[in-house]
Amino acid sequence: METEEDEKMQFLRSKATDLLLREEWKESIQVYSQFISLCQNHISDARNQLDTDRLLKLRKSMCLAYSNQAEARFRLRDFNQGLKDCDEALDIENAHFKTLLCKGKILLNLDRYNLALQCFKIAVLDPQASVNSDALNGFLEKCKKMESLSRTGGFDFSDWILSGFRGQLPELAEYTGPVEIKKSEISGRGLFATKNLDSGTLLLVTKAIAVERGILPQSDIDNAGQLVMWKNLVDKVVDSAGKCNRTYHILCKLSTGDEEESLEVPDIDLFRPDADESLFSNENVVKSRLLSILDVNSLTEDMISTKVLGKSSTDYYGVGLWVLSSFINHSCYPNAKRFHIGDYVIVHVSRDVKAGEELTFGYFDVFSPLCNRKKMAASWGFDCNCKRCKYEEGLCSKQEMKEMEIGIERGLDLGGVVYKLEECMRRWMVRGKAKGHLRASFWVAYSEVFGSDKLMRKWGRRIPAMEALVESIVDGVGGDGRILKVFMEGMKRNGAAYGGGGGVVEMEKAMKLGRGAYGKVMKKQAMKSILELITQS
Numbered sequence: 001m002e003t004e005e006d007e008k009m010q011f012l013r014s015k016a017t018d019l020l021l022r023e024e025w026k027e028s029i030q031v032y033s034q035f036i037s038l039c040q041n042h043i044s045d046a047r048n049q050l051d052t053d054r055l056l057k058l059r060k061s062m063c064l065a066y067s068n069q070a071e072a073r074f075r076l077r078d079f080n081q082g083l084k085d086c087d088e089a090l091d092i093e094n095a096h097f098k099t100l101l102c103k104g105k106i107l108l109n110l111d112r113y114n115l116a117l118q119c120f121k122i123a124v125l126d127p128q129a130s131v132n133s134d135a136l137n138g139f140l141e142k143c144k145k146m147e148s149l150s151r152t153g154g155f156d157f158s159d160w161i162l163s164g165f166r167g168q169l170p171e172l173a174e175y176t177g178p179v180e181i182k183k184s185e186i187s188g189r190g191l192f193a194t195k196n197l198d199s200g201t202l203l204l205v206t207k208a209i210a211v212e213r214g215i216l217p218q219s220d221i222d223n224a225g226q227l228v229m230w231k232n233l234v235d236k237v238v239d240s241a242g243k244c245n246r247t248y249h250i251l252c253k254l255s256t257g258d259e260e261e262s263l264e265v266p267d268i269d270l271f272r273p274d275a276d277e278s279l280f281s282n283e284n285v286v287k288s289r290l291l292s293i294l295d296v297n298s299l300t301e302d303m304i305s306t307k308v309l310g311k312s313s314t315d316y317y318g319v320g321l322w323v324l325s326s327f328i329n330h331s332c333y334p335n336a337k338r339f340h341i342g343d344y345v346i347v348h349v350s351r352d353v354k355a356g357e358e359l360t361f362g363y364f365d366v367f368s369p370l371c372n373r374k375k376m377a378a379s380w381g382f383d384c385n386c387k388r389c390k391y392e393e394g395l396c397s398k399q400e401m402k403e404m405e406i407g408i409e410r411g412l413d414l415g416g417v418v419y420k421l422e423e424c425m426r427r428w429m430v431r432g433k434a435k436g437h438l439r440a441s442f443w444v445a446y447s448e449v450f451g452s453d454k455l456m457r458k459w460g461r462r463i464p465a466m467e468a469l470v471e472s473i474v475d476g477v478g479g480d481g482r483i484l485k486v487f488m489e490g491m492k493r494n495g496a497a498y499g500g501g502g503g504v505v506e507m508e509k510a511m512k513l514g515r516g517a518y519g520k521v522m523k524k525q526a527m528k529s530i531l532e533l534i535t536q537s
Ligand SMILES: C[S@@+](CC[C@H](N)C(=O)[O-])C[C@H]1O[C@@H](n2cnc3c(N)ncnc32)[C@H](O)[C@@H]1O
Pocket: 184, 186, 187, 188, 189, 190, 254, 255, 257, 260, 263, 296, 297, 326, 327, 328, 329, 330, 331, 332, 380, 381, 382, 383, 384, 385, 386
């Protein structure tokens, strides 16, 4: 004989299933929760005197309800609660097929490839696996591939590059290369190389906590569009942090800009995809803290790279938050570069680096004079503490430096600026990297002269040769697409251009410069394709 409570349970169960089928996720979660608590009360109420059969039936229904609730949470990207539901279901039935699939999918989305793989491996043993074999095998393969990429960093961008950046985005996984977090002489903590690395070596690949993208017309003078995007980014980050202990926990390791010198130095293992879950405490999200963290650590997607990587709109704007790369300090003498592909940031070394060296990239364009860099650092809220700035500050009282900066500002006789700087460096006995620093500061003038036949005819004999200039600037500020472009154009002028036969040594040099600017790629042909693109841009 059915009781009123039985009827209510049946009603709730079919209503929740109906909502789930209609993809009304939030509503279905509400009804499943009611159903689950009704079941729990029913089981624990001693007056019901349930026999084993009835108890088993109820527990089976609860298992399915938890599993379906987890699926709905997965669709809403509420991964934390989704995992809890999966664990409740698996507590009742430890190899519940549907739940294992759902848990695996959630873990895969959270980049916990090994744990996801374990779920799919158990699921594949279930008789139901044969019905879902395509999907299941797809997940198994994906986990294995992601786990391997995450361990080895063996990403292959070649086919994507060769397709002109138009094909499917390359498959990416979280990767932490030969790096560690330590106290920095620049400010607070920084990221350091744990071994000698040659130019182009991949350092890390990290998925964004959140990114906000849009087309912002240049005419958006009052920055209204930018403000809307910023607000959306804040909402996304707060949402992600609220839904996942791990996310909030690792976000809280980032600087809020206050007392950076006394911040703890977290272990790099905390940021690895399969970090031990027990390391992540359960804290209440404090929005004001997240706002300060975003203020200090958010990055815009690098325009120069996005241009090369196929997003050519000058109005394109993307801003986001990536955790591990947020430990990288800025330097105007950087040794690393970053690119954005999809939601991932990819960081590689842009010149050879020694073990123990701090890894830095430019938060802003370092190919500009000290006064401009100071303004850009100020807009980031700091006084740049890097070696290049300290060196150039020692020269900035010199009258000639001021004259050259004014020359650049007015765009007058840029050949004259280059000539004057070279003369001054000779008189001031500037040597080694310092030459590269100063040349990068007056890059606008150099690139104008080297890009113009007319100016080259006038100044060519009185200024350094292109190869020497390129080598010096790479030594001074690392690889960059613009230096590569000057080099390729010089090669073309000298008749040793790509495809023109000959020029093997030059081509090898160009490939090395390409690795510094864009990172190593697996297929040589892909790097050649980047070089071609550079000369056309
Ligand atoms: C993204 S965080 C970099 C990591 C940070 N040092 C930490 O300990 O978490 C950016 C902050 O680091 C500091 N910083 C980065 N580069 C710097 C530089 N070249 N000179 C001075 N401060 C710098 C500034 O306080 C900046 O707001």
